[in-house]
Amino acid sequence: MxxxxxxxxxxxxxxxxxxxxSLPPRGVMAAVLGVFALGTIPMLAVLGSVLLWGLLPFVLLAVLGLWLALEMNYRHRRxxxxxxxxxxxxxxxxxxxxxxxxxxxxxxxxxxxxxxxxxxxxxxxxxxxxxxxxxxxxxxxxxxxxxxxxxxxxxxxxxxxxxxx
Missing domain, CATH: 2.30.29 (PH-domain like)
Structure with missing residues:
Protein backbone atom coordinates (compact mmCIF):
# COMPACT_ATOMS: atom_id res chain seq x y z
CA MET A 1 0.00 0.00 0.00
CA SER A 22 5.14 0.80 -10.52
CA LEU A 23 8.26 1.50 -12.58
CA PRO A 24 11.40 2.22 -10.51
CA PRO A 25 14.13 4.51 -11.92
CA ARG A 26 16.18 1.51 -13.05
CA GLY A 27 13.14 0.27 -14.93
CA VAL A 28 12.83 3.61 -16.72
CA MET A 29 16.45 3.37 -17.78
CA ALA A 30 15.94 -0.21 -19.00
CA ALA A 31 12.80 0.74 -20.95
CA VAL A 32 14.47 3.69 -22.68
CA LEU A 33 17.58 1.67 -23.53
CA GLY A 34 15.40 -1.20 -24.74
CA VAL A 35 13.43 1.07 -27.09
CA PHE A 36 16.69 2.53 -28.37
CA ALA A 37 18.17 -0.95 -28.95
CA LEU A 38 15.04 -2.19 -30.72
CA GLY A 39 14.92 1.01 -32.78
CA THR A 40 18.45 0.49 -34.04
CA ILE A 41 17.77 -3.04 -35.35
CA PRO A 42 16.04 -1.86 -38.56
CA MET A 43 18.87 0.61 -39.13
CA LEU A 44 21.40 -2.23 -39.37
CA ALA A 45 20.01 -3.04 -42.83
CA VAL A 46 20.80 0.47 -44.10
CA LEU A 47 24.12 0.86 -42.31
CA GLY A 48 26.55 2.69 -44.55
CA SER A 49 23.88 4.23 -46.79
CA VAL A 50 22.23 7.62 -46.88
CA LEU A 51 18.95 6.09 -45.60
CA LEU A 52 20.57 5.66 -42.17
CA TRP A 53 20.60 9.43 -41.71
CA GLY A 54 16.93 9.56 -42.72
CA LEU A 55 15.88 6.95 -40.12
CA LEU A 56 18.14 8.00 -37.26
CA PRO A 57 16.28 11.22 -36.34
CA PHE A 58 12.98 9.34 -36.03
CA VAL A 59 14.45 6.69 -33.75
CA LEU A 60 16.08 9.36 -31.60
CA LEU A 61 12.81 11.33 -31.46
CA ALA A 62 10.93 8.21 -30.32
CA VAL A 63 13.48 7.52 -27.59
CA LEU A 64 13.50 11.17 -26.48
CA GLY A 65 9.68 11.26 -26.44
CA LEU A 66 9.50 8.14 -24.29
CA TRP A 67 12.09 9.48 -21.86
CA LEU A 68 10.34 12.87 -21.57
CA ALA A 69 6.95 11.19 -21.02
CA LEU A 70 8.32 8.98 -18.23
CA GLU A 71 10.12 11.92 -16.59
CA MET A 72 6.95 14.04 -16.70
CA ASN A 73 5.03 11.16 -15.12
CA TYR A 74 7.56 10.97 -12.27
CA ARG A 75 7.42 14.73 -11.77
CA HIS A 76 3.61 14.73 -11.54
CA ARG A 77 3.65 11.87 -9.04
CA ARG A 78 6.14 13.56 -6.70
Missing part, protein backbone atom coordinates in the same frame (compact mmCIF):
# COMPACT_ATOMS: atom_id res chain seq x y z
CA UNK A 2 1.32 3.45 -0.80
CA UNK A 3 0.55 4.74 2.66
CA UNK A 4 1.96 4.08 6.09
CA UNK A 5 0.92 4.86 9.66
CA UNK A 6 3.70 6.05 11.97
CA UNK A 7 3.59 6.73 15.69
CA UNK A 8 6.23 9.39 16.55
CA UNK A 9 5.05 9.57 20.17
CA UNK A 10 2.38 8.16 22.46
CA UNK A 11 -0.10 10.93 21.66
CA UNK A 12 0.68 11.48 17.94
CA UNK A 13 -0.14 9.33 14.92
CA UNK A 14 0.94 10.19 11.39
CA UNK A 15 -0.37 8.86 8.11
CA UNK A 16 1.94 9.29 5.10
CA UNK A 17 0.36 8.84 1.64
CA UNK A 18 2.14 8.89 -1.72
CA UNK A 19 1.28 7.84 -5.28
CA UNK A 20 2.29 4.35 -6.34
CA UNK A 21 5.16 4.19 -8.84
CA UNK A 79 3.65 14.39 -3.96
CA UNK A 80 3.12 13.51 -0.33
CA UNK A 81 0.18 13.85 2.04
CA UNK A 82 0.73 13.74 5.81
CA UNK A 83 -2.19 13.47 8.22
CA UNK A 84 -1.17 14.09 11.83
CA UNK A 85 -3.57 13.11 14.60
CA UNK A 86 -2.97 14.30 18.14
CA UNK A 87 -5.31 13.99 21.11
CA UNK A 88 -7.16 17.16 20.16
CA UNK A 89 -6.12 18.10 16.58
CA UNK A 90 -6.23 16.67 13.06
CA UNK A 91 -3.76 18.31 10.65
CA UNK A 92 -3.39 17.44 6.95
CA UNK A 93 -0.49 18.74 4.85
CA UNK A 94 -0.27 18.08 1.11
CA UNK A 95 3.06 18.64 -0.64
CA UNK A 96 2.20 19.13 -4.33
CA UNK A 97 4.56 18.22 -7.22
CA UNK A 98 5.44 21.85 -7.99
CA UNK A 99 6.34 22.61 -4.39
CA UNK A 100 3.07 24.25 -3.30
CA UNK A 101 1.90 23.19 0.15
CA UNK A 102 -1.75 22.96 1.17
CA UNK A 103 -2.77 22.65 4.83
CA UNK A 104 -5.94 21.86 6.72
CA UNK A 105 -6.41 21.53 10.46
CA UNK A 106 -9.37 20.94 12.67
CA UNK A 107 -10.37 20.03 16.19
CA UNK A 108 -10.26 16.24 16.18
CA UNK A 109 -13.65 16.02 17.85
CA UNK A 110 -15.30 17.57 14.78
CA UNK A 111 -13.16 15.93 12.11
CA UNK A 112 -14.59 12.93 10.34
CA UNK A 113 -13.82 10.94 7.20
CA UNK A 114 -16.44 10.74 4.47
CA UNK A 115 -16.64 8.40 1.49
CA UNK A 116 -18.42 9.50 -1.68
CA UNK A 117 -19.24 6.29 -3.56
CA UNK A 118 -20.45 8.28 -6.56
CA UNK A 119 -20.18 11.93 -7.54
CA UNK A 120 -16.49 12.47 -6.80
CA UNK A 121 -13.72 12.77 -9.35
CA UNK A 122 -12.94 9.07 -8.72
CA UNK A 123 -15.08 6.19 -7.39
CA UNK A 124 -15.04 5.86 -3.58
CA UNK A 125 -13.64 9.37 -3.15
CA UNK A 126 -12.42 9.94 0.44
CA UNK A 127 -12.58 13.34 2.12
CA UNK A 128 -12.09 14.75 5.60
CA UNK A 129 -14.73 17.11 6.95
CA UNK A 130 -14.19 19.63 9.72
CA UNK A 131 -13.70 23.32 10.52
CA UNK A 132 -16.24 24.22 7.85
CA UNK A 133 -14.22 22.62 5.03
CA UNK A 134 -14.11 19.36 3.17
CA UNK A 135 -10.68 18.30 1.86
CA UNK A 136 -9.68 15.31 -0.24
CA UNK A 137 -7.23 12.73 0.95
CA UNK A 138 -5.60 9.98 -1.09
CA UNK A 139 -7.35 10.76 -4.40
CA UNK A 140 -4.31 9.30 -6.21
CA UNK A 141 -4.78 5.88 -4.57
CA UNK A 142 -6.48 2.98 -6.36
CA UNK A 143 -10.13 2.26 -5.63
CA UNK A 144 -9.36 -0.66 -3.30
CA UNK A 145 -6.71 1.37 -1.47
CA UNK A 146 -9.18 4.25 -0.94
CA UNK A 147 -11.72 1.83 0.57
CA UNK A 148 -9.06 0.41 2.93
CA UNK A 149 -7.88 3.94 3.79
CA UNK A 150 -11.42 5.02 4.64
CA UNK A 151 -11.89 2.03 6.95
CA UNK A 152 -8.61 2.81 8.74
CA UNK A 153 -9.48 6.52 9.03
CA UNK A 154 -12.83 5.67 10.62
CA UNK A 155 -11.01 3.60 13.26
CA UNK A 156 -8.10 5.99 13.86
CA UNK A 157 -10.06 9.26 13.90
CA UNK A 158 -12.29 8.29 16.77
CA UNK A 159 -11.85 10.82 19.53
CA UNK A 160 -9.66 9.26 22.21
CA UNK A 161 -11.48 8.73 25.47
CA UNK A 162 -10.33 10.94 28.30
CA UNK A 163 -10.18 9.16 31.63
CA UNK A 164 -11.32 11.18 34.63
CA UNK A 165 -8.35 12.41 36.59
Missing amino acids: PYDWKRPSETVQELHLWPHN MLEVLTLTDDQAHLVRHNPRGRIQEWHCNRYWARPEMHKLGGPVPNYVTLIGAGREVEIGAFLSEDERIALYDELVLKMRVPSVSPG
Whole structure:
Protein backbone atom coordinates (compact mmCIF):
# COMPACT_ATOMS: atom_id res chain seq x y z
CA MET A 1 0.00 0.00 0.00
CA PRO A 2 1.32 3.45 -0.80
CA TYR A 3 0.55 4.74 2.66
CA ASP A 4 1.96 4.08 6.09
CA TRP A 5 0.92 4.86 9.66
CA LYS A 6 3.70 6.05 11.97
CA ARG A 7 3.59 6.73 15.69
CA PRO A 8 6.23 9.39 16.55
CA SER A 9 5.05 9.57 20.17
CA GLU A 10 2.38 8.16 22.46
CA THR A 11 -0.10 10.93 21.66
CA VAL A 12 0.68 11.48 17.94
CA GLN A 13 -0.14 9.33 14.92
CA GLU A 14 0.94 10.19 11.39
CA LEU A 15 -0.37 8.86 8.11
CA HIS A 16 1.94 9.29 5.10
CA LEU A 17 0.36 8.84 1.64
CA TRP A 18 2.14 8.89 -1.72
CA PRO A 19 1.28 7.84 -5.28
CA HIS A 20 2.29 4.35 -6.34
CA ASN A 21 5.16 4.19 -8.84
CA SER A 22 5.14 0.80 -10.52
CA LEU A 23 8.26 1.50 -12.58
CA PRO A 24 11.40 2.22 -10.51
CA PRO A 25 14.13 4.51 -11.92
CA ARG A 26 16.18 1.51 -13.05
CA GLY A 27 13.14 0.27 -14.93
CA VAL A 28 12.83 3.61 -16.72
CA MET A 29 16.45 3.37 -17.78
CA ALA A 30 15.94 -0.21 -19.00
CA ALA A 31 12.80 0.74 -20.95
CA VAL A 32 14.47 3.69 -22.68
CA LEU A 33 17.58 1.67 -23.53
CA GLY A 34 15.40 -1.20 -24.74
CA VAL A 35 13.43 1.07 -27.09
CA PHE A 36 16.69 2.53 -28.37
CA ALA A 37 18.17 -0.95 -28.95
CA LEU A 38 15.04 -2.19 -30.72
CA GLY A 39 14.92 1.01 -32.78
CA THR A 40 18.45 0.49 -34.04
CA ILE A 41 17.77 -3.04 -35.35
CA PRO A 42 16.04 -1.86 -38.56
CA MET A 43 18.87 0.61 -39.13
CA LEU A 44 21.40 -2.23 -39.37
CA ALA A 45 20.01 -3.04 -42.83
CA VAL A 46 20.80 0.47 -44.10
CA LEU A 47 24.12 0.86 -42.31
CA GLY A 48 26.55 2.69 -44.55
CA SER A 49 23.88 4.23 -46.79
CA VAL A 50 22.23 7.62 -46.88
CA LEU A 51 18.95 6.09 -45.60
CA LEU A 52 20.57 5.66 -42.17
CA TRP A 53 20.60 9.43 -41.71
CA GLY A 54 16.93 9.56 -42.72
CA LEU A 55 15.88 6.95 -40.12
CA LEU A 56 18.14 8.00 -37.26
CA PRO A 57 16.28 11.22 -36.34
CA PHE A 58 12.98 9.34 -36.03
CA VAL A 59 14.45 6.69 -33.75
CA LEU A 60 16.08 9.36 -31.60
CA LEU A 61 12.81 11.33 -31.46
CA ALA A 62 10.93 8.21 -30.32
CA VAL A 63 13.48 7.52 -27.59
CA LEU A 64 13.50 11.17 -26.48
CA GLY A 65 9.68 11.26 -26.44
CA LEU A 66 9.50 8.14 -24.29
CA TRP A 67 12.09 9.48 -21.86
CA LEU A 68 10.34 12.87 -21.57
CA ALA A 69 6.95 11.19 -21.02
CA LEU A 70 8.32 8.98 -18.23
CA GLU A 71 10.12 11.92 -16.59
CA MET A 72 6.95 14.04 -16.70
CA ASN A 73 5.03 11.16 -15.12
CA TYR A 74 7.56 10.97 -12.27
CA ARG A 75 7.42 14.73 -11.77
CA HIS A 76 3.61 14.73 -11.54
CA ARG A 77 3.65 11.87 -9.04
CA ARG A 78 6.14 13.56 -6.70
CA MET A 79 3.65 14.39 -3.96
CA LEU A 80 3.12 13.51 -0.33
CA GLU A 81 0.18 13.85 2.04
CA VAL A 82 0.73 13.74 5.81
CA LEU A 83 -2.19 13.47 8.22
CA THR A 84 -1.17 14.09 11.83
CA LEU A 85 -3.57 13.11 14.60
CA THR A 86 -2.97 14.30 18.14
CA ASP A 87 -5.31 13.99 21.11
CA ASP A 88 -7.16 17.16 20.16
CA GLN A 89 -6.12 18.10 16.58
CA ALA A 90 -6.23 16.67 13.06
CA HIS A 91 -3.76 18.31 10.65
CA LEU A 92 -3.39 17.44 6.95
CA VAL A 93 -0.49 18.74 4.85
CA ARG A 94 -0.27 18.08 1.11
CA HIS A 95 3.06 18.64 -0.64
CA ASN A 96 2.20 19.13 -4.33
CA PRO A 97 4.56 18.22 -7.22
CA ARG A 98 5.44 21.85 -7.99
CA GLY A 99 6.34 22.61 -4.39
CA ARG A 100 3.07 24.25 -3.30
CA ILE A 101 1.90 23.19 0.15
CA GLN A 102 -1.75 22.96 1.17
CA GLU A 103 -2.77 22.65 4.83
CA TRP A 104 -5.94 21.86 6.72
CA HIS A 105 -6.41 21.53 10.46
CA CYS A 106 -9.37 20.94 12.67
CA ASN A 107 -10.37 20.03 16.19
CA ARG A 108 -10.26 16.24 16.18
CA TYR A 109 -13.65 16.02 17.85
CA TRP A 110 -15.30 17.57 14.78
CA ALA A 111 -13.16 15.93 12.11
CA ARG A 112 -14.59 12.93 10.34
CA PRO A 113 -13.82 10.94 7.20
CA GLU A 114 -16.44 10.74 4.47
CA MET A 115 -16.64 8.40 1.49
CA HIS A 116 -18.42 9.50 -1.68
CA LYS A 117 -19.24 6.29 -3.56
CA LEU A 118 -20.45 8.28 -6.56
CA GLY A 119 -20.18 11.93 -7.54
CA GLY A 120 -16.49 12.47 -6.80
CA PRO A 121 -13.72 12.77 -9.35
CA VAL A 122 -12.94 9.07 -8.72
CA PRO A 123 -15.08 6.19 -7.39
CA ASN A 124 -15.04 5.86 -3.58
CA TYR A 125 -13.64 9.37 -3.15
CA VAL A 126 -12.42 9.94 0.44
CA THR A 127 -12.58 13.34 2.12
CA LEU A 128 -12.09 14.75 5.60
CA ILE A 129 -14.73 17.11 6.95
CA GLY A 130 -14.19 19.63 9.72
CA ALA A 131 -13.70 23.32 10.52
CA GLY A 132 -16.24 24.22 7.85
CA ARG A 133 -14.22 22.62 5.03
CA GLU A 134 -14.11 19.36 3.17
CA VAL A 135 -10.68 18.30 1.86
CA GLU A 136 -9.68 15.31 -0.24
CA ILE A 137 -7.23 12.73 0.95
CA GLY A 138 -5.60 9.98 -1.09
CA ALA A 139 -7.35 10.76 -4.40
CA PHE A 140 -4.31 9.30 -6.21
CA LEU A 141 -4.78 5.88 -4.57
CA SER A 142 -6.48 2.98 -6.36
CA GLU A 143 -10.13 2.26 -5.63
CA ASP A 144 -9.36 -0.66 -3.30
CA GLU A 145 -6.71 1.37 -1.47
CA ARG A 146 -9.18 4.25 -0.94
CA ILE A 147 -11.72 1.83 0.57
CA ALA A 148 -9.06 0.41 2.93
CA LEU A 149 -7.88 3.94 3.79
CA TYR A 150 -11.42 5.02 4.64
CA ASP A 151 -11.89 2.03 6.95
CA GLU A 152 -8.61 2.81 8.74
CA LEU A 153 -9.48 6.52 9.03
CA VAL A 154 -12.83 5.67 10.62
CA LEU A 155 -11.01 3.60 13.26
CA LYS A 156 -8.10 5.99 13.86
CA MET A 157 -10.06 9.26 13.90
CA ARG A 158 -12.29 8.29 16.77
CA VAL A 159 -11.85 10.82 19.53
CA PRO A 160 -9.66 9.26 22.21
CA SER A 161 -11.48 8.73 25.47
CA VAL A 162 -10.33 10.94 28.30
CA SER A 163 -10.18 9.16 31.63
CA PRO A 164 -11.32 11.18 34.63
CA GLY A 165 -8.35 12.41 36.59
